[in-house]
Amino acid sequence: MQTSIYTDSRQVSRFLAAQADPDTVLSAELGPAYNEYRRLWERARTFKELPPFPLHVDYEMKFACPLRCPMCLMSLDDTGVYGDPGLELSTQTVLDLVAEGAARGQRALGFGGLWEPLLAPDLPEIAAFARDRGLVDAMLNTSGLLLTEKTARALINSGLTRLMVSLDADSPATYDLMRPGSDFATVVVNIENFLDLRKKMGQRLPLLRLSFCRTALNEAELEAFLARWSGRADFISVQAYGRYPTPGAPDWPRTPWAAGPEGPCAQPFKRLLVRHDGRVCPCCDASGAGLSVGRLADQSLAEIWQGPALAALRQSLCSGDFTGPAAACGPCQAKYGPC
Numbered sequence: 001m002q003t004s005i006y007t008d009s010r011q012v013s014r015f016l017a018a019q020a021d022p023d024t025v026l027s028a029e030l031g032p033a034y035n036e037y038r039r040l041w042e043r044a045r046t047f048k049e050l051p052p053f054p055l056h057v058d059y060e061m062k063f064a065c066p067l068r069c070p071m072c073l074m075s076l077d078d079t080g081v082y083g084d085p086g087l088e089l090s091t092q093t094v095l096d097l098v099a100e101g102a103a104r105g106q107r108a109l110g111f112g113g114l115w116e117p118l119l120a121p122d123l124p125e126i127a128a129f130a131r132d133r134g135l136v137d138a139m140l141n142t143s144g145l146l147l148t149e150k151t152a153r154a155l156i157n158s159g160l161t162r163l164m165v166s167l168d169a170d171s172p173a174t175y176d177l178m179r180p181g182s183d184f185a186t187v188v189v190n191i192e193n194f195l196d197l198r199k200k201m202g203q204r205l206p207l208l209r210l211s212f213c214r215t216a217l218n219e220a221e222l223e224a225f226l227a228r229w230s231g232r233a234d235f236i237s238v239q240a241y242g243r244y245p246t247p248g249a250p251d252w253p254r255t256p257w258a259a260g261p262e263g264p265c266a267q268p269f270k271r272l273l274v275r276h277d278g279r280v281c282p283c284c285d286a287s288g289a290g291l292s293v294g295r296l297a298d299q300s301l302a303e304i305w306q307g308p309a310l311a312a313l314r315q316s317l318c319s320g321d322f323t324g325p326a327a328a329c330g331p332c333q334a335k336y337g338p339c
């Protein structure tokens with residue numbers, strides 16, 4: 001793997017790229033429509049232009065995951081505070097939302113939130129529908145546990161552009177600490193099978209990003225992780241741990257982020273998350289699960305995007321006031337700068 005290293009705007013994550021940075025590769029694959037999307041994204045990210053509709057929408061179709069990772073709110077939630085496993089967005093609801101977004105200027109979609117997206121069997125159908133409606137970027141984050149050959153084939157055919165697998169370890173013992181409920185050997189085989197299949201199918205996309213969230217539990221394995229996957233994954237993301245630890249979890253080192261010259265959090269200026277219960281949130285950060293700016297049952301996504309709740313949140317973030325509409329942003333370190 002080429003040793004080019006790209007960092008995010010706050011130097012919290014660094015990406016190692018097999019060929020070039022992700023934007024360069026996707027621009028070559030997807031052409032002018034992708035370049036225009038990224039131009040609009042950059043204008044929104046730097047507060048130059050608020051788009052008429054979110055450029056990116058995440059759909060959290062369920063509140064469910066077979067894993068219980070200690071860094072995730074899902075591992076805390078046996079009480080229904082963060083979600084209701086009995087509720088979900090139907091495939092038809094998501095298709096309708098994608099159609100609404102495509103008609104109003106949405107350019108990208110993801111399957112983020114508090115869930116394992118590969119639990120939804122219709123994900124490839126939704127990604128293909130979005131591609132056919134003109135959306136240019138479609139991504140998902142997964143543990144990789146459910147990335148069977150059948151699913152991998154369907155995703156490669158669907159127009160998905162980025163497949164991001166959180167691995168975080170290079171041995172079964174460490175993996176079991178970081179990703180309880182999964183199985184290291186199965187996930188490694190799934191990743192390798194995905195890469196082989198994509199090659200056999202003559203496809204370049206989806207790009208595969210493997211991530212390693214560095215903590216006191218796994219940092220001794222970082223070099224072995226890089227050696228195993230360099231030249232095989234398209235990108236490797238080494239991330240700093242920036243969340244508060246789950247009570248009872250090891251006191252992992254945190255990366256202090258400071259307010260920079262770039263301004264406040266830009267998430268509510270470019271994206272939305274539709275949660276499994278129809279609540280709409282301004283980001284897919286864990287802290288954002290406590291921020292609802294509207295409900296699908298009451299308003300369309302366009303109305304929510306242009307509505308007073310989101311306007312008040314944007315105003316609070318810009319003025320650095322974390323006591324009112326942006327109170328839930330308090331523990332979120334993303335509040336210190338656009339990303």
Ligand code: SF4
Nearest residue numbers: 265283288329332335
């Ligand atoms: S500061 Fe954090 S919780 Fe608040 S909107 Fe931004 S990413 Fe979401």
